Amino acid sequence: MKAVTEAPERGGRGGGGSKEGHREHRARVFLLTGAYGLALMAYLAIEPTQVWLLLLLALLAALGTDGIVRAHPHSAFRRLDDTTLHLFLPVMYALGSAIFLESVVGSYWSVPAALAMAIPFAGVVHSEYVSVDQADEGYHTARVLLNMVTYLTAFLFFATIYREDVELNLLVRTVAVGVVAMLLAVDVLREEALEASRTLLYSLVVGALVSQAAWGTHFLPLESNSAAVFLLLAFYLVTGLLHQYLGERLDVRTATEFGGIASLGMAAVVAAHRLV
Numbered sequence: 001m002k003a004v005t006e007a008p009e010r011g012g013r014g015g016g017g018s019k020e021g022h023r024e025h026r027a028r029v030f031l032l033t034g035a036y037g038l039a040l041m042a043y044l045a046i047e048p049t050q051v052w053l054l055l056l057l058a059l060l061a062a063l064g065t066d067g068i069v070r071a072h073p074h075s076a077f078r079r080l081d082d083t084t085l086h087l088f089l090p091v092m093y094a095l096g097s098a099i100f101l102e103s104v105v106g107s108y109w110s111v112p113a114a115l116a117m118a119i120p121f122a123g124v125v126h127s128e129y130v131s132v133d134q135a136d137e138g139y140h141t142a143r144v145l146l147n148m149v150t151y152l153t154a155f156l157f158f159a160t161i162y163r164e165d166v167e168l169n170l171l172v173r174t175v176a177v178g179v180v181a182m183l184l185a186v187d188v189l190r191e192e193a194l195e196a197s198r199t200l201l202y203s204l205v206v207g208a209l210v211s212q213a214a215w216g217t218h219f220l221p222l223e224s225n226s227a228a229v230f231l232l233l234a235f236y237l238v239t240g241l242l243h244q245y246l247g248e249r250l251d252v253r254t255a256t257e258f259g260g261i262a263s264l265g266m267a268a269v270v271a272a273h274r275l276v
Contacts, residue, residue: 021073024071025068025071025126025129028064028067028068028071029068029122029125029126029129030122032060032064032065032068032122032125033118033121033122033125034118035060035064036057036060036061036064036094036118036121037114037115037117037118037121039053039056039057039060040057040094040097040098040101040114040117040118041110041111041114043057043098043102044098044101044102044105044106044110044113044114045110045111049102054095054098054099057094057095057098058091058094058095060094061087061090061091061093061094061121062087062090062091064090064125065083065086065087065090065091065125065128066083066086066087068125068128068129069083069086069128069129069132070083071129072129072132072133074132074133074135074136075132075133081196084196085186085187085190085196085199086128086131086132086187088183088184088186088187089124089128089146089149089150089153089184089186089187090121090124090125090128092153092157092180092183092184093120093121093124093149093152093153094121096153096156096157096160096180097117097121097153097156099156099157099160100156100157100159100160101113101114101117103160103163103165103166120149120152123145123149124145124146124149126142127141127142127143127145127146128142128146130142131143131146131191143191146187146188147187147188150184150187150188150239151232151235151236153184154180154181154184154231154232154235155228155229155232157176157177157180157184158177158180158227158228158231158232159224159225159228161173161176161177161180161228162217162224162225162227162228162231163224164224170215170218173214174211174214174215174218175211177210177211177213177214177231178207178208178210178211178214179207180207181206181207181209181210181211181231181235181238182203182204182206182207182208183203183207184235185202185203185206185207185235185238185239185242186199186200186203188239188243189202189203189206189239189242189243189246191243191247192243192246192247202242202246205242206235206238206239206242209234209238210231210234210235210238213230213231213234214231217230217231222269226269229265229269230266230269233262233265233266233269234262236258236261236262236265237258237259237261237262240258241254241255241258244258
């Protein structure tokens with residue numbers, strides 16, 4: 001099973017196909033985004049928190065994205081699991097945004113917060129659709145957006161896991177960070193890994209390495225938000241280097257660039273911690 005399906009001919013911007021196909025695609029994305037926004041709003045507004053609404057969000061993201069991706073005119077998805085690698089990020093974003101917002105917003109703020117989170121969700125679903133065809137003119141833009149949302153989602157999860165009012169022991173917190181990193185790495189690495197089994201294997205490596213960084217934060221004098229940024233930088237560094245390695249583009253210059261960005265970020269975290 002391939003992680004992405006390459007079309008023999010270059011498609012137009014936004015996934016190729018006819019004008020009618022574009023309209024149908026936009027309508028599907030709009031309907032799915034609306035359903036996601038309403039479900040997220042209900043999850044944030046209803047007290048006490050209803051776990052089943054969180055599961056509904058994940059189900060909506062998975063089934064909705066699956067249907068939209070399969071409708072791509074250049075896709076070759078036939079089996080039930082062919083679209084699996086395209087579903088990780090939408091589902092993780094749906095869960096991460098809900099869990100994060102539930103811990104930081106309340107009352108009437110749940111409505112604008114849900115609307116704000118629905119916009120990136122629409123972008124993710126559309127980008128997953130476009131990324132089916134590597135020959136599409138919008139492919140690289142879609143990949144950039146997907147990577148950006150991947151790192152945003154990672155921060156939402158890490159910030160929630162490391163909140164001071166969330167009581168988790170060291171082992172649980174470390175495992176949680178590792179699982180999140182592993183699941184989010186799938187969308188970053190699937191472009192180069194090509195095969196699903198290979199993508200999952202390298203994602204497991206990412207999860208293991210980032211969980212080691214999470215274990216290390218226990219011995220560092222970092223506040224909750226600083227720890228989340230520290231882990232985000234570790235996740236960025238590991239996924240970035242591995243992505244370049246799988247694409248056979250990793251050299252000293254590339255490694256230095258990633259290391260430099262991560263080092264500057266770490267320095268900013270340390271400086272912010274000392275100022276606070």
